[in-house]
Amino acid sequence: AQTVTQSQPEMSVQEAETVTLSCTYDTSENNYYLFWYKQPPSRQMILVIRQEAYKQQNATENRFSVNFQKAAKSFSLKISDSQLGDTAMYFCAFMNAGNMLTFGGGTRLMVKP
């Protein structure tokens, strides 16, 4: 079974600064996908970024980028130029070949003005 660990229950960052959210996972599989989802107070789950395990290049989406270290089973999310609208819960998730997602416990991010 896969496990996903987010070791930072809460984080805060000043507006316009950069913050990194950590995620580690445990799996014996070689082919898988990794995701970061954002859940604002509206509780809608919003996809932030995805990474295919077979790709060495780190995924980027505008201000969001990941640092994917396959050997270390680490998948951190970097948010650059943080905005007030980035305040939310962030969930790291692992998808196996069976297309089932396993979520981490989440990191609550507060962006301060």
Added chain:
Amino acid sequence: DAGVIQSPRHEVTEMGQEVTLRCKPISGHNSLFWYRQTMMRGLELLIYFNNNVPIDDSGMPEDRFSAKMPNASFSTLKIQPSEPRDSAVYFCASSSQGLPSTDTQYFGPGTRLTVL
């Protein structure tokens, strides 16, 4: 394009009553997932359908829970009888499998269930 649609958005019911949650996946998606989110257990996968067929229901907590997908555009999650510990937010998600750069699950807005 419309995203995943769930109804109702909020449901308050009394213990022992039957509850039915509904989901309409994104058009063209062939996989559908039901999740439950609680403070204690986080986000848990309950059941997963592919091409309207249940593939994995190992996350369904007990026989009081049942899910159906009669066609590609509709699914239900039923709890009968409901109990206070079923109070949670229930999410439906859909994805399009078998194509490059797909498999990403897109979530509905969730149904907040409160069982008194």
